[in-house]
Amino acid sequence: MATIQAAPAASRATIREASRPLWRNPSLLMGATLLAIVAGLAIFAPLLTPYGPIDQDLLNAHKPPSWAHPFGTDNFGRDVLTRVLYGARIDLMIGLVPTAITFVTGVLLGAIAGYYGGKIDTILMRVVDVAVAFPFIVLLIAIIAMLGPGLRNMFIAIALVGWISYARIVRGEVLVARNAEYVLAAKTLGFGDARIIFGHVLPNVITPAIVFFMSDAVLNILLGTALSFLGLGPQAPTAEWGRMIQEGRQFIVSGEWWMTTIPGLAILVVGVAFSLIGDGLADLLRVEERV
Amino acid sequence: MRFAVEPSEGAGRNGVEAAGTPLVEARDVVKHFPLTQGIVSRLQRRPGEVLKAVDGVSLVIAPGETVGLVGESGCGKTTFGRCLVRLYEPTSGEIRFRGEDVLTHDAATTRRLRRSIQMIFQDPYSSLNPRKTVKAALGEVLTVHRLCPENEIPARVGELLERVGLSAAMGDRYPRQFSGGQRQRIGIARALAVDPVFIVADEAVSALDVSIQAQVINLLMRLQEEMGLTFLFIAHNLGVVRHISNRVAVMYLGKIVEIQPASTIFDEPLHPYTKALVRAIPKLDSALGARDTVAAIEGDPPSPIDIPTGCRFHPRCPYAMPICQTVEPPLADQGGGQTVACHLYPGS
Amino acid sequence: MTNGSGEIAPILQIRDLRTSFVTSAGIVRAVDGVSFDVRPGEIFGLVGESGCGKSATCRSIIRLLPSHATTEGEVLLNGEDLLTAGAEAMRQVRGGEISMIFQDPMSALNPVLRVGEQVAEAVQAHRGVGRRAAWARALELLRLVGIPAPERRLREYPYQFSGGMRQRVLIAIALAGEPNVLLADEPTTALDVTIQDQILKLIVRLQRELGMSVILVSHDLAVIAHVCQRVAVMYAGQIVEQGEVRTVLRAPRHPYTMGLLASLPGIGARERYLQPIAGAPPSLLDPPSGCRFHPRCTYAVEQCRSWTPELLPVGPGHGAACWRQDAIRARVETTRIAVRETA
Numbered sequence: 001m002a003t004i005q006a007a008p009a010a011s012r013a014t015i016r017e018a019s020r021p022l023w024r025n026p027s028l029l030m031g032a033t034l035l036a037i038v039a040g041l042a043i044f045a046p047l048l049t050p051y052g053p054i055d056q057d058l059l060n061a062h063k064p065p066s067w068a069h070p071f072g073t074d075n076f077g078r079d080v081l082t083r084v085l086y087g088a089r090i091d092l093m094i095g096l097v098p099t100a101i102t103f104v105t106g107v108l109l110g111a112i113a114g115y116y117g118g119k120i121d122t123i124l125m126r127v128v129d130v131a132v133a134f135p136f137i138v139l140l141i142a143i144i145a146m147l148g149p150g151l152r153n154m155f156i157a158i159a160l161v162g163w164i165s166y167a168r169i170v171r172g173e174v175l176v177a178r179n180a181e182y183v184l185a186a187k188t189l190g191f192g193d194a195r196i197i198f199g200h201v202l203p204n205v206i207t208p209a210i211v212f213f214m215s216d217a218v219l220n221i222l223l224g225t226a227l228s229f230l231g232l233g234p235q236a237p238t239a240e241w242g243r244m245i246q247e248g249r250q251f252i253v254s255g256e257w258w259m260t261t262i263p264g265l266a267i268l269v270v271g272v273a274f275s276l277i278g279d280g281l282a283d284l285l286r287v288e289e290r291v
Numbered sequence: 292m293r294f295a296v297e298p299s300e301g302a303g304r305n306g307v308e309a310a311g312t313p314l315v316e317a318r319d320v321v322k323h324f325p326l327t328q329g330i331v332s333r334l335q336r337r338p339g340e341v342l343k344a345v346d347g348v349s350l351v352i353a354p355g356e357t358v359g360l361v362g363e364s365g366c367g368k369t370t371f372g373r374c375l376v377r378l379y380e381p382t383s384g385e386i387r388f389r390g391e392d393v394l395t396h397d398a399a400t401t402r403r404l405r406r407s408i409q410m411i412f413q414d415p416y417s418s419l420n421p422r423k424t425v426k427a428a429l430g431e432v433l434t435v436h437r438l439c440p441e442n443e444i445p446a447r448v449g450e451l452l453e454r455v456g457l458s459a460a461m462g463d464r465y466p467r468q469f470s471g472g473q474r475q476r477i478g479i480a481r482a483l484a485v486d487p488v489f490i491v492a493d494e495a496v497s498a499l500d501v502s503i504q505a506q507v508i509n510l511l512m513r514l515q516e517e518m519g520l521t522f523l524f525i526a527h528n529l530g531v532v533r534h535i536s537n538r539v540a541v542m543y544l545g546k547i548v549e550i551q552p553a554s555t556i557f558d559e560p561l562h563p564y565t566k567a568l569v570r571a572i573p574k575l576d577s578a579l580g581a582r583d584t585v586a587a588i589e590g591d592p593p594s595p596i597d598i599p600t601g602c603r604f605h606p607r608c609p610y611a612m613p614i615c616q617t618v619e620p621p622l623a624d625q626g627g628g629q630t631v632a633c634h635l636y637p638g639s
Numbered sequence: 640m641t642n643g644s645g646e647i648a649p650i651l652q653i654r655d656l657r658t659s660f661v662t663s664a665g666i667v668r669a670v671d672g673v674s675f676d677v678r679p680g681e682i683f684g685l686v687g688e689s690g691c692g693k694s695a696t697c698r699s700i701i702r703l704l705p706s707h708a709t710t711e712g713e714v715l716l717n718g719e720d721l722l723t724a725g726a727e728a729m730r731q732v733r734g735g736e737i738s739m740i741f742q743d744p745m746s747a748l749n750p751v752l753r754v755g756e757q758v759a760e761a762v763q764a765h766r767g768v769g770r771r772a773a774w775a776r777a778l779e780l781l782r783l784v785g786i787p788a789p790e791r792r793l794r795e796y797p798y799q800f801s802g803g804m805r806q807r808v809l810i811a812i813a814l815a816g817e818p819n820v821l822l823a824d825e826p827t828t829a830l831d832v833t834i835q836d837q838i839l840k841l842i843v844r845l846q847r848e849l850g851m852s853v854i855l856v857s858h859d860l861a862v863i864a865h866v867c868q869r870v871a872v873m874y875a876g877q878i879v880e881q882g883e884v885r886t887v888l889r890a891p892r893h894p895y896t897m898g899l900l901a902s903l904p905g906i907g908a909r910e911r912y913l914q915p916i917a918g919a920p921p922s923l924l925d926p927p928s929g930c931r932f933h934p935r936c937t938y939a940v941e942q943c944r945s946w947t948p949e950l951l952p953v954g955p956g957h958g959a960a961c962w963r964q965d966a967i968r969a970r971v972e973t974t975r976i977a978v979r980e981t982a
Contacts, residue, residue, distance in 0.1 A: 181412040185419075188482075192435075363831035501902050503919060572836075
């Protein structure tokens with residue numbers, strides 16, 4: 001159809017779409033709102049609940065939802081709502097901190113490998129091949145086993161492994177972009193490599209990595225909860241959703257569903273929020289990119 | 292006479308050599324691409340092959356002249372152009388600019404030469420960074436090379452845009468908001484921003500419609516007159532090349548087979564390949580008058596991975612002789628600025 | 640346009656064809672009231688710059704348009720309207736009565752099937768013959784389109800074929816149904832000049848041998864001049880000039896055709912500078928009022944803003960959609976005198 005639409009027609013269409021206001025992107029709007037609410041609840045947790053996250057009240061243990069404890073209490077009599085709210089702090093951190101670290105390192109390494117090619121690329125890609133050959137979770141468990149359990153070590157473990165996906169995504173895109181004429185033009189104009197990579201190549205190839213960031217954040221939250229569930233994450237009595245599920249698991253059979261279901265729902269909500277943001281961003285950036 | 296100034300009149304006397312001090316001298320430039328990891332060689336299961344894109348090209352360009360470089364796709368003309376602007380590092384050979392070695396590894400010299408040698412690209416849709424406004428793109432060039440004080444950049448950008456026939460007010464737009472012809476003008480403005488001396492125009496008008504193509508060709512010729520630029524004009528369209536160039540070099544499979552003044556190459560092509568090329572071009576005047584009945588060349592160009600021995604054109608050449616299969620003819624001066632690499636002519 | 644009585648009836652008649660595309664930015668009227676006839680056994684050229692609607696016209700004829708397109712008007716093949724034909728009837732027409740070849744020979748063949756299979760499949764689709772007979776016919780077709788060693792090449796895959804050879808294969812496929820009309824949409828644009836020359840010669844030869852009609856779409860006036868008998872020049876979705884190729888290109892009577900010819904290097908260009916047409920083609924979302932060429936036209940007067948004629952007869956079988964014929968004729972005369980004086 002390219003031959004049919006005259007250039008002015010095509011450009012007019014893109015201008016109109018690109019300047020489309022944010023509120024016309026329902027996925028992004030809903031996702032961002034949801035995430036903002038969760039973050040708000042996490043930040044203002046102390047104002048929203050009279051209990052502390054690790055305050056035990058053994059007299060009130062194993063209580064189903066009630067007015068005093070809307071989501072019931074756990075086996076130590078801790079308020080499940082309170083723990084879910086405080087847990088959001090840690091889980092959002094799990095979603096964002098290691099993902100951000102892996103995003104930056106992965107994008108950087110991928111860009112360098114893709115742009116320079118040659119030996120750097122070969123070495124990096126061999127490392128990636130080796131890392132990919134191991135099952136992801138087994139690798140993580142092995143690293144944490146060496147470093148010892150805990151939130152910080154979990155972050156380190158994820159950071160050591162998680163950059164690979166970003167590096168692969170970005171490298172592939174850069175391999176294409178480095179031969180684009182605007183990059184060649186930048187070279188002939190005598191621009192430095194750093195300027196070309198950060199100013200010209202990356203802005204044009206970063207979109208898929210940003211979109212992946214959002215789904216990766218969800219994956220990392222799930223991974224974090226899974227590791228906590230295995231006892232490799234933050235240690236008791238820290239309020240963390242995965243840990244809460246693990247602790248409540250033994251009481252499911254006795255019908256005390258709230259100890260596991262509520263943190264599970266919290267994971268779901270955050271997961272949906274990130275996914276929506278990812279979808280919305282993909283949509284937004286794709287429209288803007290249409291040349 | 293096509294040109295007010297005719298530098299090639301004296302310059303192109305003996306083809307390869309230009310009289311006086313040449314601006315650009317390429318000697319035996321070779322660019323081979325190893326195909327060990329390429330998809331092509333994997334498909335063909337032939338590891339360790341080499342694509343001989345440019346296989347020994349020598350060309351001398353005088354200041355102020357426009358040399359056209361023509362040939363069919365895959366003949367290496369783009370690769371050679373990219374070697375000149377140092378987008379590619381030649382495998383071997385020598386490139387001199389005003390007598391200075393371009394292939395030096397001294398960073399300061401490279402930087403200085405980069406400014407003097409610019410390139411205009413083929414695709415007006417991909418040669419501009421889609422995420423930068425025109426003003427930002429041109430401004431960046433000025434900033435990087437500290438070509439003018441920060442506060443004078445907007446004025447200078449406006450001046451550059453006007454020089455290529457756009458208005459200064461267009462600077463705030465993104466490339467996607469321009470038509471193909473306008474984008475090509477922006478690409479030209481960007482190349483001009485660094486005050487270059489020599490410009491390699493790689494199929495710079497090929498993607499444009501004829502009415503727009505003529506506008507851009509006129510712009511390039513006007514800029515050359517005003518700024519005293521020297522051009523290497525790479526294109527597959529012989530008509531355009533003949534119009535804009537002083538001399539035309541014809542490339543086939545990585546080698547230059549003929550160099551001639553633009554005024555004669557259409558009427559007196561020497562090399563059998565040039566003859567075939569000239570004949571194959573549909574021409575309005577001949578189509579409307581008498582039909583050209585000479586047979587076209589048969590078959591497709593061989594792969595630059597597997598170049599024929601001797602003269603690389605011999606498998607398709609209607610005049611091929613036994614010697615053509617074994618001995619590669621060198622470029623030989625035929626007088627009148629005509630140089631040809633063919634055993635049919637003396638000296639080769 | 641003036642088809643005198645007693646001439647052979649046209650095989651294909653396009654009547655007031657209008658094709659528009661609904662896009663997010665509005666309605667793009669790619670083809671806006673195009674009419675022309677194709678006679679049996681002629682090569683008819685459609686020429687114009689990108690976005691002028693020549694490809695859309697071609698695709699409208701064979702109804703190969705995306706779903707967001709709407710087509711009005713009439714496309715009469717031997718008197719029968721294709722635009723109202725049912726899906727099954729249309730399937731029979733495509734590849735049977737009318738075939739099409741495209742610009743990009745690299746992507747039009749299925750890479751995982753042998754070339755012979757793809758040609759034989761086309762044969763079977765339009766002639767109820769067995770597999771063996773279809774292969775035999777495929778061999779004949781490859782020979783017909785000038786592919787060397789066709790027995791061997793039938794068993795090869797598309798990647799083993801060069802661009803020119805692939806275009807030959809596509810022509811063979813298009814000929815499988817023994818069409819009466821071949822639509823060739825920029826068939827040589829992606830090819831090098833020497834290969835282009837081979838393919839054009841092939842098309843001319845096949846047209847003569849098989850007696851088909853060909854509609855050749857091209858942006859290249861010289862290609863049209865070499866191959867076609869009659870030509871229609873399109874601008875912004877409309878035909879602005881139509882007639883015998885020699886007349887139209889030698890003595891154009893529409894300012895757009897004149898401008899196109901003048902902007903070609905090597906024709907009017909004995910001068911140092913070319914004479915381009917100012918400005919750029921309009922957006923088909925919002926074309927100019929009146930004559931669509933008026934904003935770029937040196938002959939334009941106030942009246943051109945508001946109305947434009949249909950093709951006016953300006954010579955035998957020659958029509959131009961411009962009512963400033965007197966001014967054009969006068970200008971042509973003066974240049975002719977000037978040229979004579981300088982000579």
